[in-house]
Amino acid sequence: MLVVAALTFDIWWQVLAPSAAFLLLHAVEGNFLTPAIIGRRLTLNPIFVFATVLFWGWLWGVPGALLAVPILAVFKILCDATPQLRTIGALIGDSFPGPACIFPPTRTACIGSAPVTYLRPRN
Structure with missing residues (x-):
């Protein structure tokens, strides 16, 4: 230029x-x-960001370390869009609801503003 x-x-x-x-x-x-x-x-948990950078940096070196956060962000977006994986998306995100909100008596939990229905583990 x-x-x-x-x-x-x-x-x-x-x-x-x-x-x-x-x-x-x-x-x-x-x-x-x-x-x-x-x-x-898009909020990401700093511990997951650090672990992701370590893992992809170990696996692919510098290119992996540079691509680690975008890969994690895409994975979180996919988890948030899939009803069965929303708990993982909330865990990766910075707003994990905690165990009391995951399996309440009504079988619904709130992540953000939308109610999410979870399957109760079988006894």
């Missing part, structure tokens, strides 16, 4: 302006917008 700007403009500040604008917009988006939007909807 800097080379194209240097070939297009003659004044030094016009050469640096496109790169500076890109860096500014990228910094605002990466540090403020995306975490604010994603953070409200």
Whole structure:
């Protein structure tokens, strides 16, 4: 980008302006917008994040460590979308309801704002 700007403009500040604008917009988006939007909807338990980074880093090295959190986030989204796996999704998330809320007498539990029905273990 800097080379194209240097070939297009003659004044030094016009050469640096496109790169500076890109860096500014990228910094605002990466540090403020995306975490604010994603953070409200997707919360992950820090212990699971740490364990996931350790596991995928051990398995695949640096690429695995970089992909660990997105893999965990996708797994949590899939668990939240599947009724039988919502307990695992709540455990991976930062809002696990606890054992008293998993198997209440009414066989429903609340995760977030939607009631979720769980199967009672057989005696």
